[in-house]
Amino acid sequence: MAYSALMRVMVEAARKAGRSLSRDFGEVQNLQVSMKGPGDYVSQADRKAEEIIFTELSRARPGYSFLMEERGVVEGDDAQHRWIVDPLDGTTNFLHGIPIFAVSIALERQGQLQAALVYNPAMDELYTAERGGGAFMNDRRLRVAGRTKLTDSVIGTGIPHLGRGHHGNALIELRNVMGEVSGIRRMGAAALDLAYVAAGRLDGFWESGLSPWDMAAGLLLVREAGGFASDREGGQEMFDTGTVVAGNETIHRVLLRQLRKPLSPRPA
Ligand code: IPD
Ligand code: CA
Ligand code: CA
Ligand code: CA
Numbered sequence: 001m002a003y004s005a006l007m008r009v010m011v012e013a014a015r016k017a018g019r020s021l022s023r024d025f026g027e028v029q030n031l032q033v034s035m036k037g038p039g040d041y042v043s044q045a046d047r048k049a050e051e052i053i054f055t056e057l058s059r060a061r062p063g064y065s066f067l068m069e070e071r072g073v074v075e076g077d078d079a080q081h082r083w084i085v086d087p088l089d090g091t092t093n094f095l096h097g098i099p100i101f102a103v104s105i106a107l108e109r110q111g112q113l114q115a116a117l118v119y120n121p122a123m124d125e126l127y128t129a130e131r132g133g134g135a136f137m138n139d140r141r142l143r144v145a146g147r148t149k150l151t152d153s154v155i156g157t158g159i160p161h162l163g164r165g166h167h168g169n170a171l172i173e174l175r176n177v178m179g180e181v182s183g184i185r186r187m188g189a190a191a192l193d194l195a196y197v198a199a200g201r202l203d204g205f206w207e208s209g210l211s212p213w214d215m216a217a218g219l220l221l222v223r224e225a226g227g228f229a230s231d232r233e234g235g236q237e238m239f240d241t242g243t244v245v246a247g248n249e250t251i252h253r254v255l256l257r258q259l260r261k262p263l264s265p266r267p268a
Pocket of ligand 4: 087088089090
């Protein structure tokens with residue numbers, strides 16, 4: 001795959017962080033783990049991967065700003081460019097030995113998503129996209145799935161865990177969708193969920209309570225694979241609302257409608 005100079009920088013950072021994560025994945029029992037809040041863990045593996053990405057990206061593009069899950073905001077001299085980084089999306093999976101986790105890196109230019117990368121080192125699947133250039137998994141061009149009926153669709157979601165709140169809404173949404181679809185998946189890594197929508201593995205995805213680093217790269221992947229992504233109201237305030245709904249044009253529209261319905265009767 002012939003990557004642009006920018007994407008080569010991102011791929012190098014992600015692969016290096018991925019190697020660190022893979023090493024730690026085999027030694028999970030020896031990792032220091034702390035709690036940021038109820039049900040919200042961070043480990044040495046998260047911090048090491050973030051350090052690697054920060055060092056690599058800062059060296060290659062000095063002055064760019066950062067928004068990172070663990071370090072937070074790092075202001076650079078260059079106000080036009082901002083990296084949005086989740087060094088380990090799917091920490092809970094990682095700490096339980098479930099190989100569904102990823103590095104997520106996005107670059108914004110003047111507030112617009114320009115480049116995206118999601119990398120699952122356990123499966124060596126590297127998802128990349130640049131604005132206007134299409135989306136890829138390794139060297140394969142991606143296209144969202146073509147199914148147009150919710151009844152044929154497999155839809156990904158996230159279920160808020162301990163300490164997250166909004167359980168009531170999530171249950172109503174889940175109830176409204178699960179009775180209408182062929183299957184629901186809760187994989188535990190939002191960046192990968194969106195990458196799977198881009199790859200046509202999932203027909204759609206929705207989740208609330210997300211942060212920009214969970215979704216930034218995935219949003220561009222979905223769009224560059226011909227899909228649609230919005231907040232829960234159909235607008236583009238995903239970062240501010242923490243909500244995402246994604247799919248091909250039809251599934252996206254139907255999912256939005258289904259999610260906003262009042263509670264459906266309990267499925268038989
Ligand atoms: C989490 C994952 C999970 C989602 C949570 C996120 P983390 O990210 O993306 O799928 O349901 O809301 O916080 O903490 O593992 O990077
Ligand atoms: Ca986290
Ligand atoms: Ca995350
Ligand atoms: Ca994370």
